[in-house]
Amino acid sequence: MFLSILKLFAGSHNRKFLRDCAPVVRRINAIEEEYQRLSDDALRAKTAEFRARHAKGESLDALLPEAFAAVKNAARRLCGSRKVVCEHEQVWEMVHFDVQLIGGIALHQGKIAEMATGEGKTLVATLPLYLNALSGRNCQLVTVNDYLARRDSQWMGHLLEWLGLTVGCIQNQMGSDERKAAYGCDITYGTASEFGFDYLRDNGMALSAEEQVQRDHHFCIVDEIDSVLIDEARTPLIISGPVAEEREPPYPRLRDDVAKLVDLQEKLVDRLLSELRTELGKLTEGAEPSQDAMDKLWLASHGIPRHPGLLRLKENGRLVKLLERHEGVLASEIEKDRRFHLKERLYFSINERNHEADLTQMGRDALRPGDLDAFVLPDLPTRFVELDRDASLTPERRAELRAEAEATYVRVSEEIHAIGQLLKAYTLYEADKQYVVQDGKVKIVDENTGRIMEGRRWSDGLHQAVESKEGVALEPENKTYATVTIQNYFRMYRKLAGMTGTAETEASEFHDIYRLPVVTIPTHRPCIRVDENDIVFKTRREKFEYAVKEIVEANRRGQPVLVGTASVEASEALSRLLTKNRVSHNVLNAKQHQREAEIIALAGQRGAVTIATNMAGRGTDIRLGEGVRELGGLYVLGTERHESRRVDRQLRGRCSRQGDPGRSRFLVSLEDDLMRLFSNAGIISSMLEKSFKEGEPLEHPLLNRSIGTAQKRVEGQNYSIRKRLLQYDDVLNQQRQIVYSVRNRALHSDEPRDTVLELVSEEVEDRLGPVFPEGGAPDVREATAFCDWFLTSFHLRLDPEELTCRTLEQSRELAVGKVRQFQAGRESHEPADMLRYLERHVVLRAVDRNWQNHLTEMEDLRRGVSLRSYAQKDPLNEYKSEAYKAFERLMRQLRNDVCTGIFRIATSMEALELMMRRAQGHVTASGPATESAPAAQAAPAAKPEPFRRVLPKIGRNAVVRIRKGPETLEMKWKKAESLVRDEGWELLETVSE
Numbered sequence: 001m002f003l004s005i006l007k008l009f010a011g012s013h014n015r016k017f018l019r020d021c022a023p024v025v026r027r028i029n030a031i032e033e034e035y036q037r038l039s040d041d042a043l044r045a046k047t048a049e050f051r052a053r054h055a056k057g058e059s060l061d062a063l064l065p066e067a068f069a070a071v072k073n074a075a076r077r078l079c080g081s082r083k084v085v086c087e088h089e090q091v092w093e094m095v096h097f098d099v100q101l102i103g104g105i106a107l108h109q110g111k112i113a114e115m116a117t118g119e120g121k122t123l124v125a126t127l128p129l130y131l132n133a134l135s136g137r138n139c140q141l142v143t144v145n146d147y148l149a150r151r152d153s154q155w156m157g158h159l160l161e162w163l164g165l166t167v168g169c170i171q172n173q174m175g176s177d178e179r180k181a182a183y184g185c186d187i188t189y190g191t192a193s194e195f196g197f198d199y200l201r202d203n204g205m206a207l208s209a210e211e212q213v214q215r216d217h218h219f220c221i222v223d224e225i226d227s228v229l230i231d232e233a234r235t236p237l238i239i240s241g242p243v244a245e246e247r248e249p250p251y252p253r254l255r256d257d258v259a260k261l262v263d264l265q266e267k268l269v270d271r272l273l274s275e276l277r278t279e280l281g282k283l284t285e286g287a288e289p290s291q292d293a294m295d296k297l298w299l300a301s302h303g304i305p306r307h308p309g310l311l312r313l314k315e316n317g318r319l320v321k322l323l324e325r326h327e328g329v330l331a332s333e334i335e336k337d338r339r340f341h342l343k344e345r346l347y348f349s350i351n352e353r354n355h356e357a358d359l360t361q362m363g364r365d366a367l368r369p370g371d372l373d374a375f376v377l378p379d380l381p382t383r384f385v386e387l388d389r390d391a392s393l394t395p396e397r398r399a400e401l402r403a404e405a406e407a408t409y410v411r412v413s414e415e416i417h418a419i420g421q422l423l424k425a426y427t428l429y430e431a432d433k434q435y436v437v438q439d440g441k442v443k444i445v446d447e448n449t450g451r452i453m454e455g456r457r458w459s460d461g462l463h464q465a466v467e468s469k470e471g472v473a474l475e476p477e478n479k480t481y482a483t484v485t486i487q488n489y490f491r492m493y494r495k496l497a498g499m500t501g502t503a504e505t506e507a508s509e510f511h512d513i514y515r516l517p518v519v520t521i522p523t524h525r526p527c528i529r530v531d532e533n534d535i536v537f538k539t540r541r542e543k544f545e546y547a548v549k550e551i552v553e554a555n556r557r558g559q560p561v562l563v564g565t566a567s568v569e570a571s572e573a574l575s576r577l578l579t580k581n582r583v584s585h586n587v588l589n590a591k592q593h594q595r596e597a598e599i600i601a602l603a604g605q606r607g608a609v610t611i612a613t614n615m616a617g618r619g620t621d622i623r624l625g626e627g628v629r630e631l632g633g634l635y636v637l638g639t640e641r642h643e644s645r646r647v648d649r650q651l652r653g654r655c656s657r658q659g660d661p662g663r664s665r666f667l668v669s670l671e672d673d674l675m676r677l678f679s680n681a682g683i684i685s686s687m688l689e690k691s692f693k694e695g696e697p698l699e700h701p702l703l704n705r706s707i708g709t710a711q712k713r714v715e716g717q718n719y720s721i722r723k724r725l726l727q728y729d730d731v732l733n734q735q736r737q738i739v740y741s742v743r744n745r746a747l748h749s750d751e752p753r754d755t756v757l758e759l760v761s762e763e764v765e766d767r768l769g770p771v772f773p774e775g776g777a778p779d780v781r782e783a784t785a786f787c788d789w790f791l792t793s794f795h796l797r798l799d800p801e802e803l804t805c806r807t808l809e810q811s812r813e814l815a816v817g818k819v820r821q822f823q824a825g826r827e828s829h830e831p832a833d834m835l836r837y838l839e840r841h842v843v844l845r846a847v848d849r850n851w852q853n854h855l856t857e858m859e860d861l862r863r864g865v866s867l868r869s870y871a872q873k874d875p876l877n878e879y880k881s882e883a884y885k886a887f888e889r890l891m892r893q894l895r896n897d898v899c900t901g902i903f904r905i906a907t908s909m910e911a912l913e914l915m916m917r918r919a920q921g922h923v924t925a926s927g928p929a930t931e932s933a934p935a936a937q938a939a940p941a942a943k944p945e946p947f948r949r950v951l952p953k954i955g956r957n958a959v960v961r962i963r964k965g966p967e968t969l970e971m972k973w974k975k976a977e978s979l980v981r982d983e984g985w986e987l988l989e990t991v992s993e
């Protein structure tokens with residue numbers, strides 16, 4: 001009831017939008033007609049005119065009709081013109097249709113325009129891009145891959161550049177100069193990950209303002225927005241680099257043991273299943289299996305979830321239903337003990353839904369016979385108390401034993417973790433499904449598109465676990481330098497818009513997370529596609545046989561077929577069957593995606609058969625070849641229902657573009673993952689029992705609906721995973737913004753010293769707190785401690801009495817003033833621009849080092865809190881409060897690093913020495929105390945940072961003057977650099993840039 005009201009409402013919302021657009025479209029078309037009379041130059045001059053009017057305050061909304069008309073008219077003028085796009089010559093033959101104008105209005109208003117495949121969304125985007133670029137800000141268009149960014153920027157650039165705009169495109173292999181030039185254009189095309197990584201590099205890594213490439217997060221249109229913001233959003237963007245590993249990774253060492261354990265478990269499950277089959281065989285018609293039998297089934301599905309014998313048993317819908325019920329019973333609080341004891345009959349237990357693996361006592365015994373404590377975490381607190389109470393120990397021995405206990409703890413927890421990851425690698429990750437092995441590397445296959453995700457790695461050691469399983473070389477684990485989720489990246493834009501063929505099913509997510517409303521734009525011509533009912537088969541084998549039969553028949557007629565599969569493995573299996581039946585075909589999958597656009601473009605030709613793993617976000621439309629229309633157009637045959645309805649709709653939408661004929665059908669088997677995990681077994685099994693005979697497929701509208709329900713459940717689950725990820729990232733996101741703003745201030749300010757002194761001032765104030773307790777007299781001991789800290793950090797002396805006779809405020813002024821004055825004094829013997837460089841460097845280094853450590857800490861924390869959920873606490877809340885504390889520590893450490901860094905770094909060795917002498921002189925000159933601080937004291941008491949010669953950024957071909965002793969030389973920087981860095985030469989000045 002509520003849903004249908006919502007639908008009605010959404011429908012009326014949509015109708016209102018379309019109604020409001022109608023007069024605007026009429027106006028655009030009327031203006032466009034007038035423009036037809038203008039000369040080319042006069043039309044081109046419109047761009048400058050619009051820009052000037054906007055600069056004078058006319059709003060973009062007001063300019064919209066004229067601007068859209070100018071774009072449309074330019075498109076008209078270009079008809080018949082040629083342009084080479086991605087090495088192929090194209091002829092421009094497009095003038096915006098009315099529905100495309102409507103789509104353009106939606107995008108300008110920051111909405112998602114749902115427009116079917118082949119409606120020409122690429123062209124639609126030119127309208128709002130042109131309009132919004134009139135503001136002079138950088139407008140961006142996100143495509144799903146690099147190839148499309150290049151293609152679309154060149155093809156649409158033909159139109160936009162004619163109108164006088166500049167168009168750039170970001171490609172993966174580009175260096176920062178090229179990137180900067182591309183972002184400098186009015187309009188920039190590129191992929192979400194390139195944009196996101198550029199943001200991370202700009203804010204987390206760039207060492208000078210010139211190195212930053214992006215200039216704006218102003219207006220962004222995301223093409224195939226569902227694919228980008230929903231499918232890709234599950235993995236955050238991470239910039240990482242190798243860490244020096246302290247220990248050998250444990251995986252190779254544990255691999256054989258775990259393989260043996262998996263083997264044992266397989267045998268155990270074999271046995272359970274054979275007992276179960278016997279028992280079920282004896283069962284009279286209609287009787288329920290015993291609890292013991294259900295326990296066995298439960299054990300098998302938690303033992304080896306993808307055991308072939310188990311999958312075969314699960315073809316029986318009734319049994320699946322019973323298992324689900326049993327699962328529910330065992331999950332309850334009352335049955336906790338029984339569940340625990342049941343699990344202990346296995347070597348390990350796997351939870352397929354939650355992706356968890358757990359070793360049991362039996363498993364531990366099998367791994368390390370006789371060693372009761374193997375893989376059990378030592379109870380550290382108790383151990384520590386024991387050691388403290390043991391009076392027979394010397395302090396040294398006690399410390400030693402403590403360290404030992406800690407080391408054991410670390411080693412054991414590492415091993416437990418590694419075993420868990422290996423178990424998952426063996427039981428849940430299959431080659432050619434979740435990953436492929438190529439060139440001796442394990443590469444992740446994107447579940448949603450079937451493409452290889454080059455360079456991405458599973459985190460948390462899972463990748464190394466799979467590498468060990470496959471016997472390939474282990475790649476080093478990485479440390480995170482910077483990370484952001486796709487969601488939080490795109491939420492930075494002042495205005496966001498999107499286009500896709502399928503947004504409707506995810507409308508609520510777009511609304512909740514991005515505040516993006518979805519409007520459905522009608523098609524240019526009515527869609528006449530025929531969508532047939534799903535056909536359900538008992539087994540996968542039957543399903544594929546049927547698919548091959550259908551394909552062969554269509555192929556005989558000459559009708560092109562697009563076959564959708566759910567995995568690379570299924571594509572290959574189907575391909576083999578087709579080859580056996582002598583049907584020539586193309587396979588589009590993870591292993592050959594470079595050619596994909598070309599293959600797709602030909603998929604509508606007579607007699608073409610194309611197999612694809614998931615068509616979402618492919619971005620190329622399929623045109624029908626000659627005579628294909630008469631054969632009924634393209635036939636889309638899905639051989640499995642995807643987890644999400646949207647991906648299925650994408651596949652369907654590939655046929656019947658722009659009023660073409662076409663038909664679509666999905667085949668489903670009870671062995672499919674979706675059916676196994678989430679099907680509404682009730683309805684299906686009862687239907688099956690009545691009418692299911694081997695080889696006799698089922699077809700009924702009711703089945704479509706129950707499959708739809710299963711999909712909705714998976715979609716819901718995936719949405720909550722994404723939302724969860726976002727809730728966690730929101731915490732980090734606020735912190736990231738604070739840290740990045742400190743960093744950017746240091747980077748952009750002409751006076752980085754201001755940032756330094758600000759941080760110094762905050763730290764000083766923080767540390768003065770205890771000296772001036774609330775309502776009490778100044779604390780002398782605390783004042784002394786402060787002065788000690790001040791001396792070790794800055795080599796500058798303060799006396800406790802100087803503080804205790806002042807207020808906190810005055811003391812801070814005094815201390816910070818000393819630092820300010822001393823630093824200013826350095827300008828007399830160190831070049832001012834180099835000092836500025838150093839000051840900037842000190843802040844950046846402190847920010848980066850601490851932020852990166854913080855990221856690692858937060859990752860650990862996140863892993864840690866998920867364990868705490870056992871203690872009935874909400875892990876997210878735990879995470880938030882711990883994250884807050886960690887961030888406070890981070891900021892404190894950061895400020896402290898700046899304080900200690902600033903006077904430990906100089907432009908030359910002499911300058912450093914001079915500075916030290918000055919600091920001591922300072923002590924004697926200004927300090928009322930008689931004794932001067934000895935040199936040993938002036939040197940940092942805490943970990944001294946070694947003197948590092950930090951070199952300013954100088955162009956390699958710049959000529960510089962350098963000096964050593966009496967000798968002065970002039971030479972190019974590329975030669976001089978090593979002399980200055982390593983040979984003790986002093987850089988005097990830059991002679992020419």
Ligand code: ADP
Nearest residue numbers: 094095096097116117118119120121122123621
């Ligand atoms: P979508 O992204 O919506 O699936 P595309 O932008 O790839 O669609 O365009 C599909 C095809 O339609 C392209 O080959 C394009 O040349 C063509 N097309 C788009 N708009 C027009 C138009 N106004 N007139 C003629 N052809 C058009």
Ligand code: MG
Nearest residue numbers: 121122619620
């Ligand atoms: Mg497109």
